[in-house]
Amino acid sequence: MPEPSLPAGPGRRPTITREDLIAAALALLGPHRSVSTLSLREVARAAQIAPNSFYRHFRDIDELAVAMIERAGSSLRTIIGQARHRASPERSVVRSSVETFFEQLRADDKLLHLLLREGTAGSQAFKQAVEDQLCFFEEELCVDLVRLAAASNLPLHEPALVARAITRLVFAVGTIAMDLPPARDQELISELTTMVRMIVNGSRSMMGAAEG
Structure with missing residues (x-):
């Protein structure tokens, strides 16, 4: 039997979704604040709900944080994947992808910041969630690299390793x-674009040497 709805308290919202809670938590993050520092009560207050209402959507703050990381990874893979497919002779796949990455770095939604910070400063569960997302990036990039090489x-030597090297380099930068x-973005974009091309060209050279 469904739980009866209780009247909302002063300033509180009667209903809320998982996405509302994720958005509220993201709004609390800052340049030097990790998701691991968020408290359940703080997120509930930002979302304008009673703390107990939080548990209708997440077991605890850690589950919310992992959901945030998963959402960040999924959104960014879609955006950067679209950038690779939009590339043209005038705007290379590499340059297009790197520019899109930096656009997301400066975006207001903080999704990329979440991935970058939690991969180095978060709990082990958060680090594993980020690692999972990086692996998804690598798999999708590998598919595109093989397609473009064909x-x-x-052809590329070990395209999966090429995808891994590029992904790890881009996220480190x-x-x-x-x-x-x-x-500093334009300087870094130019440097990163050159480094990625060096990885790709090195793989092509290794492939040619192996065939020779």
């Missing part, structure tokens, strides 16, 4: 860039 007739002023 289209250009320039992003972790550094997160705390730098946006005025």
Whole structure:
């Protein structure tokens, strides 16, 4: 039998969704604040609900944090995947993807910040959730690399390792860039684009050497 709805208290919302709670928690994060520092009561207050209402959607704050990390990874994979498919002869796949990554780094939704910070400073559960998302990035990038290599007739040596190297490099640079002023972005975009191309070209050269 469904639980009867109770009247909302002063300033409280009568109903709320998981997405509402995730949005409230994201709004509490700042440049130097990890999701691990959030309290259940703080999130409930930001979402304008009674603390007990939190448990209708999440067991505890850790489950909310993992859901936030999963949402961040899913959203970013979609955005960056679209950027790879939008590439043109004038705007390369590499440059397009790196620029999109930095656009998300400076976006207001803080999703990329969440992935970058929790991967290095969060609890073991949070770090594992970030690691899972990075693996998803690598798998999707590998598929695209193989597709692009076939289209250009320039096969790659160990494309899965290439995807891993690129993903880890981009996120490492992003972790550094997160705390730098946006005025440095163009410099970092150019450097990162060159480094990614070096990885790809090195893999192509290794493939040619192996065939020779």
